[in-house]
Amino acid sequence: MGVITITTDFGTKDWFVSVMKAVILNINPEAKVIDITHDIPLGDIKAAAFVIKEAYKYFPQDTIHLVVVDPGVGTERHPIVVKTSRYYFVGPDNGVFSYALSQEKVEEIFVIQNNLLFFSSNSISNTFHGRDIFAPVAAHLSKGLEIHKIGSKLQDYKKINFPLPCVVDNTIMGEVIYCDKFGNVITNISKKDIPSDLLHNCSAVVQIKTKKIKLHKTYQNVKIGNYLAYFGSSGYLEIARNGGSAQKCLKIYKPYKVIVKFKCK
Amino acid sequence: MGVITITTDFGTKDWFVSVMKAVILNINPEAKVIDITHDIPLGDIKAAAFVIKEAYKYFPQDTIHLVVVDPGVGTERHPIVVKTSRYYFVGPDNGVFSYALSQEKVEEIFVIQNNLLFFSSNSISNTFHGRDIFAPVAAHLSKGLEIHKIGSKLQDYKKINFPLPCVVDNTIMGEVIYCDKFGNVITNISKKDIPSDLLHNCSAVVQIKTKKIKLHKTYQNVKIGNYLAYFGSSGYLEIARNGGSAQKCLKIYKPYKVIVKFKCK
Amino acid sequence: MGVITITTDFGTKDWFVSVMKAVILNINPEAKVIDITHDIPLGDIKAAAFVIKEAYKYFPQDTIHLVVVDPGVGTERHPIVVKTSRYYFVGPDNGVFSYALSQEKVEEIFVIQNNLLFFSSNSISNTFHGRDIFAPVAAHLSKGLEIHKIGSKLQDYKKINFPLPCVVDNTIMGEVIYCDKFGNVITNISKKDIPSDLLHNCSAVVQIKTKKIKLHKTYQNVKIGNYLAYFGSSGYLEIARNGGSAQKCLKIYKPYKVIVKFKCK
Numbered sequence: 001m002g003v004i005t006i007t008t009d010f011g012t013k014d015w016f017v018s019v020m021k022a023v024i025l026n027i028n029p030e031a032k033v034i035d036i037t038h039d040i041p042l043g044d045i046k047a048a049a050f051v052i053k054e055a056y057k058y059f060p061q062d063t064i065h066l067v068v069v070d071p072g073v074g075t076e077r078h079p080i081v082v083k084t085s086r087y088y089f090v091g092p093d094n095g096v097f098s099y100a101l102s103q104e105k106v107e108e109i110f111v112i113q114n115n116l117l118f119f120s121s122n123s124i125s126n127t128f129h130g131r132d133i134f135a136p137v138a139a140h141l142s143k144g145l146e147i148h149k150i151g152s153k154l155q156d157y158k159k160i161n162f163p164l165p166c167v168v169d170n171t172i173m174g175e176v177i178y179c180d181k182f183g184n185v186i187t188n189i190s191k192k193d194i195p196s197d198l199l200h201n202c203s204a205v206v207q208i209k210t211k212k213i214k215l216h217k218t219y220q221n222v223k224i225g226n227y228l229a230y231f232g233s234s235g236y237l238e239i240a241r242n243g244g245s246a247q248k249c250l251k252i253y254k255p256y257k258v259i260v261k262f263k264c265k
Numbered sequence: 266m267g268v269i270t271i272t273t274d275f276g277t278k279d280w281f282v283s284v285m286k287a288v289i290l291n292i293n294p295e296a297k298v299i300d301i302t303h304d305i306p307l308g309d310i311k312a313a314a315f316v317i318k319e320a321y322k323y324f325p326q327d328t329i330h331l332v333v334v335d336p337g338v339g340t341e342r343h344p345i346v347v348k349t350s351r352y353y354f355v356g357p358d359n360g361v362f363s364y365a366l367s368q369e370k371v372e373e374i375f376v377i378q379n380n381l382l383f384f385s386s387n388s389i390s391n392t393f394h395g396r397d398i399f400a401p402v403a404a405h406l407s408k409g410l411e412i413h414k415i416g417s418k419l420q421d422y423k424k425i426n427f428p429l430p431c432v433v434d435n436t437i438m439g440e441v442i443y444c445d446k447f448g449n450v451i452t453n454i455s456k457k458d459i460p461s462d463l464l465h466n467c468s469a470v471v472q473i474k475t476k477k478i479k480l481h482k483t484y485q486n487v488k489i490g491n492y493l494a495y496f497g498s499s500g501y502l503e504i505a506r507n508g509g510s511a512q513k514c515l516k517i518y519k520p521y522k523v524i525v526k527f528k529c530k
Numbered sequence: 531m532g533v534i535t536i537t538t539d540f541g542t543k544d545w546f547v548s549v550m551k552a553v554i555l556n557i558n559p560e561a562k563v564i565d566i567t568h569d570i571p572l573g574d575i576k577a578a579a580f581v582i583k584e585a586y587k588y589f590p591q592d593t594i595h596l597v598v599v600d601p602g603v604g605t606e607r608h609p610i611v612v613k614t615s616r617y618y619f620v621g622p623d624n625g626v627f628s629y630a631l632s633q634e635k636v637e638e639i640f641v642i643q644n645n646l647l648f649f650s651s652n653s654i655s656n657t658f659h660g661r662d663i664f665a666p667v668a669a670h671l672s673k674g675l676e677i678h679k680i681g682s683k684l685q686d687y688k689k690i691n692f693p694l695p696c697v698v699d700n701t702i703m704g705e706v707i708y709c710d711k712f713g714n715v716i717t718n719i720s721k722k723d724i725p726s727d728l729l730h731n732c733s734a735v736v737q738i739k740t741k742k743i744k745l746h747k748t749y750q751n752v753k754i755g756n757y758l759a760y761f762g763s764s765g766y767l768e769i770a771r772n773g774g775s776a777q778k779c780l781k782i783y784k785p786y787k788v789i790v791k792f793k794c795k
Binding site: 003039059 | 278281284287288294307308339390391392
């Protein structure tokens with residue numbers, strides 16, 4: 001079959017995404033293409049890296065994850081393919097895969113060089129490598145292309161580090177990493193970062209800006225209009241407002257610090 | 266094949282919907298998944314109930330309609346499967362299926378209990394039953410799972426009543442039930458609710474708030490900028506503004522009353 | 531297989547597009563349906579014509595391009611099918627196909643008349659021909675329907691002319707034809723319109739409203755916050771702002787004139 005996911009910052013009002021799908025369809029009519037999202041904030045590599053990390057692992061083995069969040073298109077950044085033990089990642093070497101790859105066993109990295117694989121082998125646009133390079137390479141991979149035909153090997157891919165929280169006694173210091181459609185403010189503090197005796201035996205208060213918010217087990221524990229903190233479906237500590245957008249109400253537009261203080265009896 | 270539709274209030278900017286599709290794909294790679302919409306207003310069970318009622322019946326027999334508009338996720342509301350003579354409905358038992366089911370022959374209702382069907386049989390999130398419960402159950406059904414393996418039978422599903430209009434002589438009293446993307450204001454008054462002699466032999470004026478609007482046969486009967494009322498593609502009386510949004514211009518943000526008065530010669 | 535693309539101004543918040551897909555699925559369960567976009571500005575035939583022109587040619591031979599941007603629905607405009615040497619186009623005869631068809635070898639044009647092909651042969655809505663006429667006809671075509679069964683032949687389709695730029699000595703006069711999601715302002719001036727000695731040996735300044743902007747080779751040649759002009763992935767001259775929306779910043783909301791002046795040493 002061949003599953004290909006697509007993640008971009010192209011939006012859905014124009015023709016760009018459909019053209020990438022058309023290019024794929026011409027090469028592999030059997031490919032199954034699934035949109036992750038096309039609404040990554042324009043050129044926001046960190047947001048894209050987080051979205052891909054949250055989505056990629058649910059797909060079947062051998063899925064090809066095609067990502068075009070590429071503010072450096074037309075410059076000297078490499079187009080790459082990364083093969084891990086379970087998946088392929090295709091896109092620009094700008095760090096966009098680094099959160100996902102930190103969870104994977106990376107096997108091989110290739111610079112995309114073989115222009116026989118390109119949409120049009122004699123002319124590449126300076127602005128739409130999604131159509132000209134990444135979609136056709138993903139489609140060829142989904143048809144079983146031998147990976148070494150893509151280009152030459154690369155030693156490493158560009159990394160941006162996922163910010164790690166810091167634990168000191170009963171206090172965990174972290175930061176905001178993403179805000180979702182519901183206005184939930186997702187932090188970098190995961191359940192695994194918290195010593196288990198704190199987590200199970202103590203109550204906690206989360207501070208963001210000057211606001212202090214209690215940690216709850218579920219979303220339903222507070223009344224409409226109130227804030228709560230809880231561990232969301234991705235395993236990270238989230239700050240939400242029942243019946244509203246915590247992001248908007250707390251005006252969270254950058255990676256603010258978050259401090260969790262546990263109080264044990 | 267197995268057709269699965271998905272309706273949610275998750276939006277399309279994050280990874281949530283793609284994860285549900287990934288979970289389905291792992292269980293049934295042959296499933297054909299069609300989005301109805303992911304832009305149901307957050308937690309708006311009535312809007313979701315109306316959208317599903319308008320869409321579900323166009324799909325082929327045995328289609329599985331998966332709905333995750335679930336403000337009570339994490340509380341004691343049941344996850345259910347409803348089998349009718351033609352379709353399956355999978356989602357929370359919060360009334361979201363009631364408009365559609367009122368048009369169907371309901372055969373069996375099950376509480377989803379069999380955790381072998383779940384995404385991960387040993388841990389269910391409190392916030393994302395779309396991924397953990399509903400998507401995998403829909404995927405198993407699309408592969409021919411025997412329905413009694415889902416859990417125990419339920420006598421009835423939670424109902425919210427579709428508001429019915431009231432006819433008194435030459436007057437029909439109804440209300441607004443939905444506003445679409447075009448700003449068309451859809452009421453609960455259908456052609457079938459109106460005595461046929463009124464409908465065919467008399468003219469009518471529709472009042473909403475303090476505005477009086479003439480009933481027309483088609484959208485084209487009025488000039489740009491003017492209001493009109495007409496029976497839309499769903500069979501319901503709609504109020505529109507040629508070249509604009511009736512909803513915005515009339516400021517319709519709740520289920521306002523609508524009065525239709527017929528005048529016969 | 532049968533590939534069908536869909537382009538509409540229906541948006542994605544309601545059920546309309548899903549109903550068209552359901553109608554297609556009932557007729558041809560094997561059809562592969564790809565969304566071009568559903569966010570064409572309401573009733574904007576020129577914007578739709580441009581989007582289709584940019585997208586259609588990337589799809590495999592025999593793809594059926596279904597377009598429902600139809601401000602005249604319910605009036606006497608014809609529903610048509612146009613067969614070219616490579617593709618089928620299905621939609622209203624309101625000019626929406628004319629930019630694409632000007633690049634194609636048109637073979638035959640038919641008025642859709644055979645109501646046996648319709649969604650419901652005895653009742654057609656006045657407002658939703660996408661469901662009632664266009665989707666079922668596209669689906670039948672994708673299954674191999676003989677085209678003459680659609681209705682009677684038409685001599686010509688309605689044309690709206692793509693505005694052509696005007697070259698006088700070292701000056702090219704054109705206009706804005708589309709603004710994309712990034713706020714890039716796309717003009718009707720393509721590389722092919724410019725004498726090649728000018729293009730390769732001279733520098734150029736683009737004037738829009740009172741703003742003068744330098745022509746660059748790639749997007750990366752200017753600093754964040756600055757404007758640039760360049761030839762985009764479609765081959766047209768575009769005006770952009772690095773890190774922002776040229777459309778918003780220059781307030782481009784109609785087809786403003788654009789003047790390119792070349793200066794040669």
